[in-house]
Amino acid sequence: MATPAVQKGPGRGWPRHRPNLRFREPAPLLFLTAILLQLAPSSAFYLPGLAPVSFCQKGEETETCKSNIEVFVNRLDSVESVLPYEYDVFDFCQNETEKRPSENLGQVLFGERIESSPYKFTFNKPEACKPVCMKPYNPQDRQSADKLSFIKKGILLNYQHHWIIDNMPVTWCYDVEDGQKFCNPGFPIGCFVTQDGRPKDACVINSEFNKKNTYYVFNHVDIVITYHSGKNKEWEGARLVAAKLVPKSYNHADLSHLNCEGPPMEIPAEDKEKKINIVYTYSVTFNEDEKIKWASRWDYILESMPHTNIQWFSIMNSLVIVLFLSGMVAMIMLRTLHKDIARYNQIDSAEDAQEEFGWKLVHGDVFRPPRKGMLLSVFLGQGTQIFIMMFITLFLACLGFLSPANRGALMTCAVVLWVLLGTPAGYVSARMYKTFGGEKWKTNVLLTSFLCPGIVFIDFFITNLILWVEGSSAAIPFGTLVAILAMWFGISVPLTFVGAYFGFKKRPIDHPVRTNQIPRQIPEQSFFTKPLPGIVMGGILPFGCIFIQLFFILNSIWSHQMYYMFGFLFLVFIILLITCSEATILLCYFHLCAEDYHWWWRSFLTSGFTAVYFFVYAVHYFFSKLQISGAASTILYFGYTLIMVLIFFLFTGTIGFFACFWFVNKIYSVVKVD
Incomplete structure (x- = not known):
């Protein structure tokens, strides 16, 4: 079972190919919204986070239509470090009147710190090379030198900005191989050219980034905001449907001498005595597009998401496993057990009754309370x-x-x-x-x-x-x-x-058969019916059903990719339930046939062992897919991974146990026991 590969371009963490998606997340959302609107036509209803906002030109504002467009900034993160940082930690341009939107519990737990920024626009008013602020750095000043050093560290670890306009991520879209376009919901602080002249990460986008052992700061952004006008529509004004930018680097002399076509902004890695002034600027343009609807405005962002064919391949692979296990369970229930039960129930003589074998022999011990109950x-x-x-x-x-x-x-x-x-x-x-008593x-x-x-x-x-x-x-x-x-x-x-x-x-739950006072001796077991091999084998099939979906989930957590395909995830969740149940039932039956009645803990651990494969895969993902460096990031990665593994262990183990509990009660309830 191979993990789907992530093709990368020059530089670490740079995907080179992401096919376009052909389906939309908001569809069920809009369907539900439409129903609610039909039920209450007198007042509009929108699900959280999806209420549209209308924008008008300066001087045409109303209570429902505003002209100012604010840019909010989120935390900065990196695929090379687990540690995210707030926007204010870096010495970027700060908003004079800082305003933080209210944060819910989930945002706080995920470390999202959204705050306002000094980047503010007026709807449909283009700006060219607009200054924001200037940050001077003097190596003689310890505090100033530390700030510049922290920016260099962020560039070296490829930390990414995350901006938000109208509750929509501002994306950086660029062309990759085969004419495809990759949209990244973030853009880097800057990039670095190594001592041997090798451009890292975003430095590959510009041939001017060629000076050895030099940092380049992206201090300018060209922002393009696309809107859908409200002409001949039921709403007033226009609605924003896309926000894209292109990060650039320009060496401005100061705020009064701006040059958005000059050489890039360089920070030498070795020259620590040179004073540096970083001037931050932006340009913004507005495009009207009547083809993009507000309800589907996230579609262009999802161009960078993994292709659905991979997801369907995972689903089909899992369904094959489920069908195989279902066939095995059906064979046991309809053939083996049917014949066994028919034979046991047709015993006419006491002499024949002594010829019992298999799972029937342990009927007096199968419900004996487990150790460590x-x-x-x-x-x-x-x-x-x-x-x-x-x-x-x-x-x-x-x-x-x-x-x-x-x-x-x-x-x-x-x-x-x-x-x-x-x-x-x-x-x-x-x-x-x-x-359990x-x-x-x-x-x-x-x-x-x-x-x-x-x-x-x-x-x-x-x-x-x-x-x-x-x-x-x-x-x-x-x-x-x-x-x-x-x-x-x-x-x-x-x-x-x-x-x-x-x-x-x-x-207490009533059992179909009584428990003997003296435990029955368990015969010598073969290798495959011993506890440990059975438990190890039991977790393979459930893990095989989820490992591709697990790859995308880990990407969304650690590689900061947006995950939204909850329909696939819910389907895989149902398949996992079925697979854990059937695999545990099969192994439980084989062990009972081998006259081993210690099934309580074994049923829990058989499906729960899937969490061990989860942990092994997380270790593999850490060393093969991530470029995380530093002891703190490594400890954090495995600390959070252990929490997920424990939760997954309890979940899968419980599913397997209750499936086996139902199965054992079912087969022994139809057997006549004297």
Whole structure:
């Protein structure tokens, strides 16, 4: 199973080919919006982050139409470092009256720090070589030298700007091989030419960037804003449908002597005594385009997304695995079990009754409580909580409520759902623990409330300390940490206790057969029916169904690519559920036929072992796809990866366990046992 390759051009992290997409994310969103508009025609309704804004020329403003266009800036990040930084950390032009839009919980957890910028335009008013500010640097001044050094470090690590106009990312689109166009929702601070004259990253776009051991700063941007006019439409003014820019470098003498056609702005790497003045400028033009609709304005951004053929290949590959497993399970249920059950139920003599074999022989031990039943029940409770959270989140994302336009909504939804789903976790954990014959209900409910969430919080807190030390924008503020703890202790924990109360109040789950007092001796097992080989084999097929989708998810997290294909993700999620269930049922049946009745933990670990393959793939991705450098970035990468692996382990393990639990109860409920 090969990972889809990312073709790269000259310089690290520069994709050279991204075929165009032929489908649109907002379609289900618009369909739902249209229904709501039909239900309430007297007032307009838009989903979060997708309300259109109208723009008019200067002097024609109204309450619903404005002329000023503001540029907001997000954090700067890099594919070579896990550490993102706020815009203000770099010594760029600052807004005199800084204005931050309200941030939701998801944006804070993801480290998004959106703030206003000094780049402000008037609708349909072109500007050419407009000055913004000048930043002087004197090597004799320690503070000034440190600021310039930090900019050089950002250029060397290829940090990217992320600008936002009308809630839409400003993209840098450029031609690549085969006549294709790549649109990157960000543009670099600058670029660097090495000591041997090799241009790195964005320096390949301009032949003038040829001086050895030199940094080039992109201090000028040519911005093109495309709008759809409101002529003969039901709205007033115009609506923006695209925002693109091209970063450039010009060596301006000062604010009064601007030259947007001169040589590039150079910063020598070795000459540390030279005074430098960096003047930031911009040009902006407006284009009218009636063909692009406001509802499909994100389409041009998605030109850079992976082609859907790869996604469909992944889906078809997974469906083949599911069909194979379904056929195997059907064969067992309809042929093998049917014959076994028919034979067992037609026994006429006591002599024939002694000739039992296979899974029937362990009927008196198959429901014997497992060792470490307390821990298993806690894992099952947490896994149930995670499963419900993931299902609802992905379902809402498919409807368009959690689209990329509504920043931070995905993480906010997931966290809020997890907090509110403490009751199912407590109920399942308590009910299973009581079924196992446990009596320490206080310990059970406390472990359900604090064990797995505590591990995640400790990991998260340690990584956050590293981010604090490094001064990264991804560091969670202390107040937010207190708020998360308050949600955990004030909402999730009480709800878990409520669920545990009802779980312990219920009677234990009735098993179809009685358990013998003396355990049956398990015969010598072959290699394939031993616990470890079976568990290792059990995680291969589920991982094979998701590894391509996993590649795109890791790209969106660590390579800062936009992920929005939640329809594919939800379909793969359903396939994963089926695959984990069927693979666990198959292996469980084989082990019971080998007279090994220790299936409780084995069913959980068989599908849960998929998380181990997840971790191995994340390690492979780190060394083969990323260019991350530095101990802090490496620790952060594996710290966050371990959190994802733990969540995935609990989720897949719980799915496999309950599938096997249903299967075992089903087959032993139809067998007549004296």
